């Protein structure tokens with residue numbers, strides 16, 4: 001697929017990477033919950049443990065497609081940040097100029113990757129709250145947008161999700177085929193996903209879904225960017241004043257039904273050769289891609305277990321120091337797709353996904369997050385999520401890492417547990 005270049009859409013009169021933005025951040029009395037400030041039908045949000053940012057309106061929006069989507073977005077952002085006039089009286093991660101972004105998983109996806117600079121950002125971090133107002137300097141609004149007001153959530157709504165592409169029997173067949181190819185030496189690991197579909201009622205308040213996810217999964221990154229809503233436990237990369245960190249996840253077990261069963265499930269996962277192998281591929285790929293950009297990079301010595309309400313994961317934390325002046329988006333470009341969502345080796349596994357899944361993942365398993373004017377930012381892998389499309393269509397995806405010892409029925413069950421976050425929140 002060929003690159004079509006940044007596509008100017010809403011926001012400023014003719015928004016491009018050359019658009020000059022005026023940005024003002026000032027501290028405010030803590031407004032309490034941030035979500036009631038967000039737009040009801042297309043909220044922008046990045047939340048964890050009661051902190052984060054929400055965006056309202058659009059000052060600038062750029063879209064990117066094709067294999068160069070990350071590099072093009074990174075270049076565009078450098079230009080936008082260089083040209084912006086920023087007065088930031090708060091100076092914490094997320095204050096000042098920020099863009100929310102979400103990228104398609106595959107180079108040939110029909111889904112555009114979007115970089116959205118809100119007209120207003122409301123944030124809270126480390127006990128400080130702020131409001132940022134952003135306007136285009138040329139040809140746009142002459143004054144800053146008005147301060148936002150909270151609005152009550154609209155009526156409750158539910159969506160019944162049904163099997164979409166790769167229904168259970170076909171998913172199991174794809175897993176069996178993948179195991180055969182692994183045994184044949186074609187690749188070592190591939191991550192295969194399946195789809196659920198539904199339709200939201202007209203005018204549904206999407207903040208209800210975001211709110212349910214952040215309440216039920218407070219330790220995850222709850223995000224809403226351009227219709228992509230989810231609660232991801234996996235930090236793709238975080239850059240904060242020269243520090244780089246990531247949380248690699250791969251290897252999953254469902255929670256036990258009682259305390260003893262739960263402890264057994266955790267222990268089985270921590271000692272499972274199959275899960276540790278699957279995890280090792282993901283850690284290796286993350287280290288290999290981050291190392292050239294860091295002057296120091298350390299990984300936790302052993303994988304540890306992370307507990308979510310519905311499942312256990314094996315996790316490894318990476319911590320390092322940026323060595324080459326990369327922005328967080330440059331690192332995202334280098335790291336995507338990790339072995340946690342593609343497989344290993346990356347190229348062969350990515351081709352096998354296209355071949356075995358035979359559907360467009362859209363932004364599922366792509367990077368989602370925010371970037372600031374200095375290039376710092378926080379990015380997750382878009383997991384446990386649903387994409388809300390035109391007319392209220394909903395597409396949700398969940399997958400599992402397939403290795404030599406994978407059993408189709410067990411991988412299907414694992415994908416079902418992973419769906420639980422979004423299925424329970426939406427349905």
Ligand SMILES: C=C(O[C@H]1C=CC=C(C(=O)O)[C@@H]1O)C(=O)O
Pocket residue numbers: 191193234249250251252313339340341383384397398399400401418
């Ligand atoms: C591909 C997904 O999860 C990845 C992240 C954590 C654990 C995974 C696993 O155990 O297979 C997957 O690699 C998904 O949630 O759709």
